[in-house]
Amino acid sequence: METLILDLKKQIIEALNLEDITPDDIDTNAPLFVEGLGLDSIDALELIVLMEKRYGIKLEDPGKSKEIFQSVATMADHIQKHRTK
Amino acid sequence: MIKRLADNIVSPLGFTAQENYEAVRRMESGIGPGNDPAGTAISVAQLDPEKLEREFLRMCRPQREYTPVEKAMLLSASLAVDQAGINVSSPRTGFVLSTTKGNIHLLGMPDHGLGKDRIHLWHTAGLLSEYFGNPGDPLTISNACISGACAQIAALHMLEDGLYDQVVVTGVDMISDFIVAGFQSFKSLDAGRCRPFDARRMGLNLGEAAATIVYGKGNGKGISLINGSIRNDANHISGPSRTGEGLFRAITCVMQGIAPEEIAFINAHGTATPYNDQMEAVAFSRAGLEKTPVFSLKPHFGHTLGAAGVLESIIAMKALEEGIVLPSLGFEEPGIEGELNVSQRIGQTEKKYIIKTLSGFGGTNAALLFGKQI
Amino acid sequence: MKKITSYCRITDTTVILNGNNLQIPLSEGTGPGRLTGIYRFLQIAYPKFHKMDSLSKAGFLASEMVLRSLGYDTETPDGSTSLVFANSTASLENDKHFQETIKKDNYYPSPAVFVYTLPNIVTGEIAIRNKILGETSFFILESFDAEKMQIFVKWAFSHSDIQRVLCGWVEYLDNHCDVLVMMVEKENDNGLNFNIEYINKFYYIDQKWKH
Numbered sequence: 001m002e003t004l005i006l007d008l009k010k011q012i013i014e015a016l017n018l019e020d021i022t023p024d025d026i027d028t029n030a031p032l033f034v035e036g037l038g039l040d041s042i043d044a045l046e047l048i049v050l051m052e053k054r055y056g057i058k059l060e061d062p063g064k065s066k067e068i069f070q071s072v073a074t075m076a077d078h079i080q081k082h083r084t085k
Numbered sequence: 086m087i088k089r090l091a092d093n094i095v096s097p098l099g100f101t102a103q104e105n106y107e108a109v110r111r112m113e114s115g116i117g118p119g120n121d122p123a124g125t126a127i128s129v130a131q132l133d134p135e136k137l138e139r140e141f142l143r144m145c146r147p148q149r150e151y152t153p154v155e156k157a158m159l160l161s162a163s164l165a166v167d168q169a170g171i172n173v174s175s176p177r178t179g180f181v182l183s184t185t186k187g188n189i190h191l192l193g194m195p196d197h198g199l200g201k202d203r204i205h206l207w208h209t210a211g212l213l214s215e216y217f218g219n220p221g222d223p224l225t226i227s228n229a230c231i232s233g234a235c236a237q238i239a240a241l242h243m244l245e246d247g248l249y250d251q252v253v254v255t256g257v258d259m260i261s262d263f264i265v266a267g268f269q270s271f272k273s274l275d276a277g278r279c280r281p282f283d284a285r286r287m288g289l290n291l292g293e294a295a296a297t298i299v300y301g302k303g304n305g306k307g308i309s310l311i312n313g314s315i316r317n318d319a320n321h322i323s324g325p326s327r328t329g330e331g332l333f334r335a336i337t338c339v340m341q342g343i344a345p346e347e348i349a350f351i352n353a354h355g356t357a358t359p360y361n362d363q364m365e366a367v368a369f370s371r372a373g374l375e376k377t378p379v380f381s382l383k384p385h386f387g388h389t390l391g392a393a394g395v396l397e398s399i400i401a402m403k404a405l406e407e408g409i410v411l412p413s414l415g416f417e418e419p420g421i422e423g424e425l426n427v428s429q430r431i432g433q434t435e436k437k438y439i440i441k442t443l444s445g446f447g448g449t450n451a452a453l454l455f456g457k458q459i
Numbered sequence: 460m461k462k463i464t465s466y467c468r469i470t471d472t473t474v475i476l477n478g479n480n481l482q483i484p485l486s487e488g489t490g491p492g493r494l495t496g497i498y499r500f501l502q503i504a505y506p507k508f509h510k511m512d513s514l515s516k517a518g519f520l521a522s523e524m525v526l527r528s529l530g531y532d533t534e535t536p537d538g539s540t541s542l543v544f545a546n547s548t549a550s551l552e553n554d555k556h557f558q559e560t561i562k563k564d565n566y567y568p569s570p571a572v573f574v575y576t577l578p579n580i581v582t583g584e585i586a587i588r589n590k591i592l593g594e595t596s597f598f599i600l601e602s603f604d605a606e607k608m609q610i611f612v613k614w615a616f617s618h619s620d621i622q623r624v625l626c627g628w629v630e631y632l633d634n635h636c637d638v639l640v641m642m643v644e645k646e647n648d649n650g651l652n653f654n655i656e657y658i659n660k661f662y663y664i665d666q667k668w669k670h
Contacts, residue, residue: 019506
């Protein structure tokens with residue numbers, strides 16, 4: 001799980017162009033949206049692409065996406081259960 | 086103020102403005118099934134390529150090869166210019182092209198052999214004036230989905246400044262993998278036909294079209310573009326402002342001296358995305374237009390991007406001319422917070438003004454005020 | 460007479476603000492890394508910069524230098540300023556990047572890239588940064604044209620509530636940057652006349668440093 005979480009943080013930084021942030025800067029359990037990293041609607045869409053491209057998980061239901069993208073921890077949890085890559 | 090001399094629409098609903106208007110009156114839609122590049126079913130309003138080719142060859146008798154975008158553009162402009170009876174090769178005739186992506190499909194065809202400049206929007210506009218033997222420099226506007234309004238506003242300035250005696254304003258955009266893939270990545274497409282302002286709305290449908298208005302100077306009888314305004318939300322590059330700031334300001338600007346009660350209807354942008362429609366309702370309300378009948382034309386034509394501002398203005402002007410308010414096709418269940426008067430049936434009106442609104446990526450918003458003189 | 464009160468020129472080799480060559484020490488040649496280098500040199504704290512495409516970055520940087528040089532405030536919503544830009548290639552540079560994300564054998568269309576496949580987004584970014592609520596427009600010309608620029612700005616001033624127009628040429632293609640941004644004010648005792656002579660002078664100013 002640790003390896004996945006670190007990989008995920010690196011992927012998020014790259015996918016969302018968070019240039020001045022390192023994996024250590026991202027609190028695994030902090031909210032990703034509104035507070036924390038303060039991601040926006042385009043970032044959310046880009047995370048959906050990341051899930052499919054990197055981990056082979058297709059997210060069709062936008063409502064469900066909100067829960068999954070709450071924090072790095074919730075994302076990692078979902079990836080571990082559903083990844084196909 | 087500038088006068089509408091002639092108009093044309095090339096769309097799945099027909100090859101003249103009148104044909105398209107009558108189809109709208111009959112509640113017809115040009116939206117049908119299609120696919121995105123991944124094979125997922127979507128709803129789109131696509132031109133029949135064979136019909137386009139046939140009409141293009143018949144009207145334009147081309148001397149060289151043209152892309153589908155160029156054919157649609159030239160066909161529409163030719164038909165409008167023919168109707169206007171103007172001297173199109175005179176330096177006193179100007180051209181304005183409105184398009185968001187032009188020949189973008191060429192990016193996916195690296196060996197197209199049509200020339201390195203073919204992908205440039207200025208080149209597309211150049212083909213327009215070249216076709217008509219016009220010596221001037223056509224103007225090209227690429228300002229997201231409000232481009233069609235910007236092009237008309239440019240024509241307003243050009244004619245009021247005396248740069249030209251008449252201006253041909255053409256808007257065009259066609260569906261491509263590039264555009265469909267992009268909108269899919271935004272999850273902003275409805276798989277079914279779009280439902281502006283409705284509680285069940287799920288997004289927009291893409292459409293393709295070319296539309297042309299020929300404008301001239303002077304007042305007098307007929308339909309005129311009186312005023313136009315463009316204002317930014319300064320909020321987000323793809324999401325509309327929750328307070329409808331930019332659109333409210335654009336509307337207020339064009340309505341100077343005119344009371345809300347004098348407006349027959351608003352032809353909204355009405356793309357049927359959850360946020361756009363709500364934002365427009367907020368802006369209309371703030372401008373005192375919460376009781377003014379509103380309709381969207383997107384369920385008939387889809388969202389035609391660079392053509393939308395021109396195409397939808399043409400239909401709206403025809404409704405004003407006829408003295409009717411069109412219904413908003415597909416609207417059943419109100420899905421907007423706050424007051425909004427969505428038109429649900431054809432109604433008569435004797436009012437003399439209408440407003441056309443558009444919004445687009447980059448926080449852009451535009452409002453146009455048209456008027457009728459009998 | 461309308462006045463140019465500040466201007467910024469960014470090319471592949473120079474960054475000039477109001478006649479001063481900023482001599483920014485950059486290790487990068489041309490390309491997006493150079494734009495990030497300019498951003499860091501100017502010590503702008505605006506993380507959204509890194510999400511922009513190169514066209515938007517280039518236009519943003521030039522505008523940032525002009526607006527900050529005038530002490531323009533980023534906090535107060537301003538309905539009296541408009542943004543009018545033009546270029547030749549629209550968003551082609553970024554369009555190519557988006558095309559890369561929709562290859563048949565590697566189809567993952569990127570929304571963050573797609574949103575920048577319109578040239579006017581740069582005006583949106585500047586409007587957001589500075590709370591500018593006036594007009595934002597984008598024109599496509601075959602090449603830089605001072606006379607047309609002057610006409611577009613004149614049109615932007617046609618509404619009486621507009622007091623100033625940030626205008627310019629914002630071009631970026633194949634890692635080459637060609638930007639001139641000017642602040643034009645309706646009334647100001649300072650500044651230089653907003654005319655074709657000065658517009659061309661500032662556009663060609665980088666020639667001074669070419670050998």
